[in-house]
Amino acid sequence: MELNLDSEVLEAYGYTKENTKITQIGTGLINRTYLLSPSIEEKKYILQNINTSVFKSPQAIANNLRAIADYLSITSPDYLFIKPVSTAKGEEMAHIKNEHWRMLPFVPDTISLDVLADPKQAYEAAKQFGKLSRLLNKFDAKTLEPTIPGFHDLNLRYEQFIQALNRAEEQLKEDAKTEIEDALAHQYILDYYVSYLHRDDFPDRVMHHDTKISNVLLDSGTNEGICVIDLDTIMPGKFISDLGDMMRTYLCAFSENETDLNKVKIRLPYFEAMIKGYLSQMKDILTETEKELILFSGKYMIYMQALRFLSDFLSGNEYYPTSYPTQNLDRVKNQFKLLHEIAVNEKELQDIIEENLV
Incomplete structure (x- = not known):
């Protein structure tokens, strides 16, 4: 145009x-x-x-x-x-x-993708996000300003969910009854996050905070990673923000807008490629605590996004663009199905992580 x-x-x-x-x-x-x-x-x-x-x-x-x-x-x-x-x-x-x-x-001779079509693309993207974090490992993250305060603060997102729940119309609460129960039942993810939050070996780092595939430039001929783009949300954060967002957006062939939950499955080759790419840059930098939280990062980001979609639905769809009234609720169902898939495949996923930490 x-x-x-x-x-x-x-x-x-x-x-x-x-x-x-x-x-x-x-x-x-x-x-x-x-x-x-x-x-x-x-x-x-x-x-x-x-x-x-x-x-x-x-x-x-x-x-x-x-x-x-x-x-x-x-x-x-x-x-x-x-x-x-x-x-x-x-x-x-x-x-x-x-x-x-x-x-x-x-940047000429490059492409950005909206959809992953090959595990190599997941590898290259994860490698680029990991590389940026590695190069900034000794940069003082505290000198950066939050460009969206509380963006990946799970405490804040849970509080916003409770506030939206308390203010919501009765019909909306009835429509979302199952999803509200799921959100409350998964509060243990928040509790687990809080238990680690102030540990010395869970440091603030310079994080991108929006690691979807479209935010990496790839060589248009070879699909080799060139650089990271869309840098507005670079600010202090925990490593689980970047890696978790990759898990949330790379592992399933379908986005959060997919309503056929039978299609919401984890693609193990993409998970393995993503982990290999990220750890090729970050394995020697992550602390022991961070290494323990690699798989948790996916649970953290998926749960947080489910809370955000649910809060928006209960608030009358004020934030996320929707094309029909229950789209945010369908997105919540999608995210909880993805969270379930991580739980079902947890042993195999953790085995892949361990193999790549050696």
Whole structure:
């Protein structure tokens, strides 16, 4: 889809509507994303409008990316870290009519996937997310600002679920009776998480926090991992955020929108590939406690996402886009089925982890 942007946005970066082809791209639900192809140079760029209803402090994103880019330029100068291009005035973002825009270099000969089609892709993606964490192992995560406070705080998500439950209309509670019972029955996942939360060997690290397959660039010819993208949610967190999100989104051939629960199965080859890729980078960095929590990371993220979908359903579908009234409830059922599949396959999954920790 080709379209025009406000000319002031282009002018902030030294371009005009006359010398720039603009195409809207991407499937993300948060930021609007465009491909810029200036006729006056060979390079292409990604231009994004930052959604300030989600990211309340765009400057925090800019500060985090600058700090990490400066660190990696010294410690790992050959690593491809996609940092924003400065405006014509030397600023990290353009502020146009109360909107925030940033430009990023376009990486040629790469692809980003919406769906995994081969275990090699899972391996390469997990390797790239692990590599970024490894390269930032000695970076002081406490110096980064949370760009979405409480984003992966399971305590907070459980509290929000209880609040939504207490406020919900009786009919919604009746419709979600089984799922509410499931959410309460799985509270032990929260208790287990809290029991580890303040251990010294469960440290805060620099985490990406959104490790779906579309946030990795792969070589368009070989599918080899090139780099990690969509860095808005880089902030302090626990390693279980990144690895758990990979488990939640890589292990099943179908997304959380699948309503045929018989299709919600774990693909063991993808799990093995993901674990191999991640541990190829992180095995020597993870603490003993973190190694104990590798499989738990999947339970943690799946349960948290189930709580978020359920909270939204009970609140009248205020947050997640839906195409029919019970879609969030169907997503909850999907996530609890995936959680069940991890439990059913736990021994085999843990055996794969142990083999790759040797």
